[in-house]
Amino acid sequence: MNSVEKILVVEELEPVNETALKAMAQENGLTLPIRGKGVGELSRLYEYDPGMVRGAIAEYFGIEYAVPEPVDMSGTPELPGRPPNLCAGCPHRATYFAVKQVYGTEAICANDIGCYTLGVLPPLSMADFVICMGASVSSGCGFSRATNQKVVSFIGDSTFFHSGITGLVNAVHNNHKFTLVILDNGTTAMTGHQPHPGVDTDPMRVDLTRISIEDLVRGLGVKDVHVVRPYKLKKTMEAVRATMEYDGISVIISQELCPLFAKATGQFRKSKPFYVNPDKCRDHRDCINLLACPAMYLEDEKVKIDRNLCIGCSVCAQVCPENAILPRKE
Template identity: 40%
Template sequence: MAYDQLVTSKKGDKLFLLGNEAAVRGAIEAGVSVAATYPGTPSSEIGNILSVVAKNAEMYFEFSANEKVAMEVAATAAASGIRSFTFMKHVGLNVAADSFMTTAYSGLKGGMIVLVADDPSLFSSQNEQDTRNYSRLSSIPILEPSSPQEIKDMMVYGFDLSETFGIPVILRTSTRVSHMRGIVECGEISKPKSTTKEITSDKHWLKGYFVKNPREFVPVPANALEMHERLVAKIEKIEEIANESPMNEVYSFESGVLQGKYGVISSGGAFNYAYDVISQENLGMDILKLALSYPTPKDLIYDFCKNLEGVFIVEEVDPVLERDVLAVLGEYNLDCPVYGKFDGTFPMIHEFNLDIVKESFNKVISDLKDDREFKEDYKSENAEDFEGNLIEILEKMEFTDGLNELLENIPTRAPTLCAGCSHRSAYFAAVKAYQELGYLSEDMIFASDIGCYTLGISPPYETADYLLSMGSSVGDGCGFSVATDQHVMSFIGDSTFFHSGLSPLVNAVHNKNKFVLTILDNRITAMTGGQPNPGIPVDGMGDEAPAIPIEDIVEAIGVKFLKIVNPHNIKKTVDIYKEALEYDGVAVVIARYPCTLIKGQKKKAPMVIKDNCVKCLECVKTLACPAISYLNDKVIIDEALCKSCAVCIQVCPNKAIGVKKGD
């Protein structure tokens, strides 16, 4: 779809939107003035879209240096009376947590939404932490949509709730909800406004006015005591709202074998699976869907459970709702068995699907109901047509010409660096350098970081031995430097360096650590879709901005060994790495070459295999470039994939690779 439709569509118009697109429409309808983020999947599309539409939506938008900065930009905007929006992936909230926790105390004047996209099953993350724990820890309300329509609607609802109580509101999505598509009916677009004082300026977004009040905004201990008291009172009032909120709804079924006996409490994306299984299997269990799940709507939960023989808690990842429900039942002394994660009914980890939810229901249902009459009622109308394994089912459906062979021979495809990626060249040179110095592989430690370059974990490079979080490679280098006498090489991307690499580099210089830090500067935030970072001369809205040279920062920190190299020049890069590995201190190498995915780069002639190729396979084995393959007893370069980096020419010991001559 054309993104301008998110700005121009009128009330009642219907759009077919991704969950992340719906979040943008929700921000526009709510009258957001300021938005800030650091890109992270599964929320990346929100920033990509806002960078295009922000000006037409009368909104300021930026890709901040990291999530903590984005949180602070949003918090100060809301403290100035205008509505603000910050969004990030779940682990990004860890980075922002210090400031995030205090926003609950200090309060706001304008509304503020913190959208956090969780990643059950770790599709693109290093853990699957559950953001709902943060809502309880911080005493910040949380909304959990299960569809694009709900994302849009809850953005608007959440801003109103936030502004009413002067507190941020979390909107928790997930990979599945962020990336599902659905029909979204648009609402009225509210013009941005300020709750304090509107300031006329020459900017395209509305500015507010910060009214000084240190007792409200400066949490020194004496003030923070009062702030906490106010926060507790706010949460108590919001709990009353949660008990009556239209966001929390009971879905009833007209009939079913368990109707009136058992119920389900669910939230977020897990609700969709519960609803579908109950519908398809004619179970008839009512579902209490908690979209405003914290503060816990205790009265609502009690009323739902009080006449039930048992209740299922369907939620992904941590048993957060289950703990809340158990606490409510205990407080009311209500004897209602709870079937969830603690008793093993549902898996404790990972994303759910229809089969998982159905099998989990069956664990309890088969124990509760063994009589033949129930089993006949419980069977789906055409269940006999779909018994057996996948092959047998598909054979009955006449889908099976050659299916056995197809399913048995589907190849796996491991993730790999793109053809022509400069990270590959840097890794190749690093390995060659330590080998030429006579270092043993087991005496090398490679500290990696979050980005495309984490793929260095795979053969033939194997340059990722340890990883914790964004920016950790530099701090890890500090630690390994003092804890071992092994040779340490750390790798970090340019965007990640700006995000969280500066402080640990200061630490390394100050404490006289010894390791090699490579800053892989490919002029973009590549892994999340090509967003700008402070190292390039453009901002999040596409306007010209001052670029911050990485080398200037490194020199200012006090690094004495600093080299800048095009990593595609293998000999020069190897020589620099050898020098860096023998340097007694912190050695920084900036490996600078643009990402091959940046648009507008001139297409050069591809590489070709010459007739004198002896099939030694050195290029295939040591580069693992997806453009080079060995097929039918021949080494082949795919001209469509080749990016003309010429690294393979430098690697071939027989000079059997060259540049394709013009036709």
């Protein structure tokens, strides 16, 4: 800092480096100007873009700079929207589908923080609100007490360990009535497959004690507990149906490894990809319109399956009323 006249600190969000540099300068008796937030458009908010940084540098150092004219995009063709989506073969899609088939659109759906939050989007549309980690359980309790509607709360396995358990303790203690679906994909998928207390760490050759979600839930006093494999749609729907009739707290633990995690840890059970038999397909598109698996697409107005994306989970085959979706033979 001795060798410069002034300093501009360019950092997003909080002025951590700016504050530290100012403190360091003060301790060393330096009086050079040090600025960051408040110069040009540099603020605590949002990501910085090159234009903002150029403008701030020009303003602070007195450099002549003309903001370039915006690029003329008028001739650019409109790009198709690409909303985020659960991966091809994601077990959460199957769980959401099963719950939606049984509860319809009447239930209040509380959702939580994880990749499964993508269930908020159509055609699944299984989130009326998302508040913060663990809140699907506690807010689900509140809604079940305040309304006469059925309430279904969704939470991932790692979020359940993080902050869902306390809400369930409260629900048992207060005799609440709602259904909690724990989407157990065996990892912390959204942030990069970190372990949590329910993960089997043996495949990663790490010796940690695994806590069973089922034992934990039963230990908290929940009587109506169902463990399902979501790729088996019929059985999953039977379990969901049983929760509709239960007068109390039901917990469904929907267990299937995240396919990406399974592949990364050598646990993936390879299955043949599926295809649509054009002779059987009646083109009513239940498969695409109800599931929206990204391995499916339309070509010449016909449903096709991208064999490179399809992991062979078979869920679309169970949804097709014409049995037109079949595993490839080769």
